[in-house]
Amino acid sequence: MMVDKAMHPLVASLFLVIWFGGSLPYAYAQLTPTFYNETCPTVNNIIRGVLVQALYTDPRIGASLTRLHFHDCFVNGCDGSILLDNTETIESEKEAAPNNNSVRGFDVVDDMKAAVENACPGIVSCADILAIAAEESVCLAGGPSWTVPLGRRDSLIANRSGANSALPSPFASLDVLKSKFAAVGLNTSSDLVALSGAHTFGRAQCSSFNLRLYNFSGSGNPDPTLNKTYLSELQQLCPQAGNESESVVTNLDPTTPDTFDGNYFSNLQTNEGLLRSDQELFSTTGADTIDIVNNFSSNQTAFFESFVVSMIRMGNISPLTGTDGEIRLNCRRVNDNSTGSNALLVSSI
Numbered sequence: 001m002m003v004d005k006a007m008h009p010l011v012a013s014l015f016l017v018i019w020f021g022g023s024l025p026y027a028y029a030q031l032t033p034t035f036y037n038e039t040c041p042t043v044n045n046i047i048r049g050v051l052v053q054a055l056y057t058d059p060r061i062g063a064s065l066t067r068l069h070f071h072d073c074f075v076n077g078c079d080g081s082i083l084l085d086n087t088e089t090i091e092s093e094k095e096a097a098p099n100n101n102s103v104r105g106f107d108v109v110d111d112m113k114a115a116v117e118n119a120c121p122g123i124v125s126c127a128d129i130l131a132i133a134a135e136e137s138v139c140l141a142g143g144p145s146w147t148v149p150l151g152r153r154d155s156l157i158a159n160r161s162g163a164n165s166a167l168p169s170p171f172a173s174l175d176v177l178k179s180k181f182a183a184v185g186l187n188t189s190s191d192l193v194a195l196s197g198a199h200t201f202g203r204a205q206c207s208s209f210n211l212r213l214y215n216f217s218g219s220g221n222p223d224p225t226l227n228k229t230y231l232s233e234l235q236q237l238c239p240q241a242g243n244e245s246e247s248v249v250t251n252l253d254p255t256t257p258d259t260f261d262g263n264y265f266s267n268l269q270t271n272e273g274l275l276r277s278d279q280e281l282f283s284t285t286g287a288d289t290i291d292i293v294n295n296f297s298s299n300q301t302a303f304f305e306s307f308v309v310s311m312i313r314m315g316n317i318s319p320l321t322g323t324d325g326e327i328r329l330n331c332r333r334v335n336d337n338s339t340g341s342n343a344l345l346v347s348s349i
Contacts, residue, residue, distance in 0.1 A: 063202025077318025
């Protein structure tokens with residue numbers, strides 16, 4: 001679905017409120033939506049063009065790219081570190097437990113980088129490409145559009161141990177989810193619920209929810225909050241015996257799986273959240289997230305507005321700016337004149 005960004009004046013006003021009047025985690029004033037206006041004015045159109053082509057053959061790629069941005073920002077900030085491959089001195093975050101055989105879309109990021117480099121050599125960072133790709137992915141799926149603050153630079157290092165400890169787990173309780181969000185300076189109610197709403201599109205592997213189907217919290221029984229009809233469907237898809245089903249994928253949103261909308265929250269109300277971390281937002285007794293879920297379920301505009309606010313806030317977690325880091329020429333490795341080592345890392349989380 002193509003969305004005309006000029007038709008979203010509310011998004012522009014939201015941006016002004018957030019950027020100039022609201023609080024941001026670890027905010028850096030160097031980020032600005034006009035950062036590439038002179039040096040690479042067509043960067044958004046280039047990235048969107050690559051994404052549109054990828055969507056023809058991979059309808060889940062938009063959700064995958066949005067997740068890459070999320071997983072990047074939660075580990076030492078939005079610095080493109082998740083894109084680095086293993087080297088003699090770098091232990092890639094791609095092989096951290098939450099990412100291994102799970103995060104995807106790296107080839108499409110490579111294509112975006114190549115197209116941007118062809119037009120604007122050495123100008124646009126991989127971290128900014130992820131931020132733009134996430135916004136374009138949401139917009140093309142029918143969700144909101146927003147003006148992305150830009151000017152991030154790329155890290156020289158990765159942090160696999162940080163990825164293992166900082167990223168929210170699909171098995172997490174609400175208290176653990178809140179602690180993960182608080183650790184990076186995000187709000188533990190509105191940001192948590194709004195950003196979880198990105199699970200309105202995309203897929204998840206059986207391995208990320210099968211404990212809910214057969215042995216929830218070591219009980220030997222299914223998760224009691226799981227809708228019984230939905231439970232039966234998921235058990236057929238992901239049988240208990242054998243490991244062959246672990247990599248089988250199913251829709252995070254069984255109603256509109258490739259559309260960015262508010263149905264994710266309606267699913268939670270009927271106990272059809274796929275991941276434990278999803279359903280916890282609604283089924284945890286007395287939680288302050290329940291009213292937010294109810295609001296977003298009945299008012300998609302409220303969800304979209306909050307999602308934009310939270311994405312901009314998340315995109316401002318500890319960026320490298322100015323002369324810090326570099327502009328990678330290849331998103332998978334640091335430049336030849338740079339040195340990267342995990343030993344140099346001091347975690348900001």
